Amino acid sequence: MERKNERSTVVVIAPHPDDEVLGCGGTLYKHAQAGDEVLLYVLTDGSKFLDGNKRKEECVKVSKILGISHVEFLDFPDGELKNHIPSLKSALEERIKDFQKVYAPHPLDHHPDHIATSLAVISIFEEKPSFELHLYGVYNTFRYNQLVDVTDVCEIKMKALREYAYSLSVIGPELMTKRAEAFMRFPTINTCEDKLYEFFFMPEKPMTLSEILGYLTYDLLCQDPHTQLLKKIKSTEHLMHLLTQERSARLSAEQTLLDQKEELERLRGCQEELDKLKASVFFKVYDLYHTKLKPKLIPEGSLREGLYKRLISFIKGG
Incomplete structure (x- = not known):
């Protein structure tokens, strides 16, 4: 690791x-070997899919x-950093303001928590570019302007990565190495x-978020009229879909109400037919017969009742 000062304080934000291991583990080890003090701030509790305490123990x-x-x-909520950027910025600003080198994810590292972290750190850098900013990647490669040869410390990095056996259990530590x-x-x-x-991408001068994004995307990320029009078209398509x-x-609710209304009319018709039947001479x-004559002609438990039941059974074909 090249030295500009006798000793530096290095901050890595994960x-x-x-x-921290995946993005810059070898570089951090080289800093430590060179006598730099290395501080690590882990932003989330790591508990979205796994036991956060076990992940902390591994860390x-x-x-x-x-x-x-x-x-x-x-201990910000895992997976929700985008909802806490102002609080995140405030917490980090207090911690990194006096240090020389800061390592953080780059703003195109496609994980919502990584992007939110990057935006918070770059916002601090925009307002007070008093430290060296080194942007690293975990999920995708990107345009860089700084290389650190970690060939000689690769085994240390891999040893550290394998210690995250529980954290990387979903994918598998060996596959991750x-x-x-x-x-x-x-x-x-x-x-x-x-x-x-x-x-890493290290801004060699004070840069805004827009300028950093411009560098990382080779100035292809722009807000020209065509881009704006495409955004509006997509927004309109989304609105039309909704x-x-x-x-x-x-329409489904209206059809359900219509079906229920038809069923109600059918039941009303049945009730009317039943009322007519009850009013008829036959009924x-x-x-x-059943309420007054039958109990007298065929008393319950009598021989007549037994013969009557057999006759009915015979008629029904039983």
Whole structure:
């Protein structure tokens, strides 16, 4: 690790336990070996899919391997950093204002927590660019301007990564080590050397978020009229989709009400037929027979009742 000062304080900001190793573990170890003090701030509680306390325990073990002297967990809700950017910025601003080097995810690292972290840190950098900002990646490669050769410390990085056995259990630690090595070989497309690198974008002058995004996207990320028009078209399509869903739901509800109304009319018709039947002479004779004459002619428990039941059974074919 090249030295500009005798000793520096280095801060790495990780949205989740394990991001610090994947993004810049080798570089952090080199800082520690060079005598720099390395501080780690983990922003989320890591509990969205796994046990957050177990992930923290792993993080502490990993920090010892990498030579990180201080670990602090800020315990923002895992997966929800985008809803806490002002609070996140305030918490980080107080912690990084006096340090020389800050490592954080780049703003195109496509995980919502990584993007929110990057936006908070870059916002601080915009207002007070008093530190070196090094943007790293975890989920995707990006345009960089700084390479750190970590070939000689790769085994330390992999040892640290394997300590995250529980955190990486969904994917598998061995698969993640292979992925991490492939990620570190990405810059060899340009260097043409059989080495492993961690790569960063480091603004060489004060830059705004817009300027950083412009650099990372080769100035292709712009808000020209065509882009604005496409956004409006997409917004309109989304609105039309919602309106179509609402219309379909309304029509379905109206059809349900119509079906219920038809069923009610049918039941009313049945009730009217039943009322007519009850008012008929036949029904009155039937009712008179069963309620008054039958109990007298065929007493319950009598021999007549037994013969009557057999006769009825015979008629019914039983």
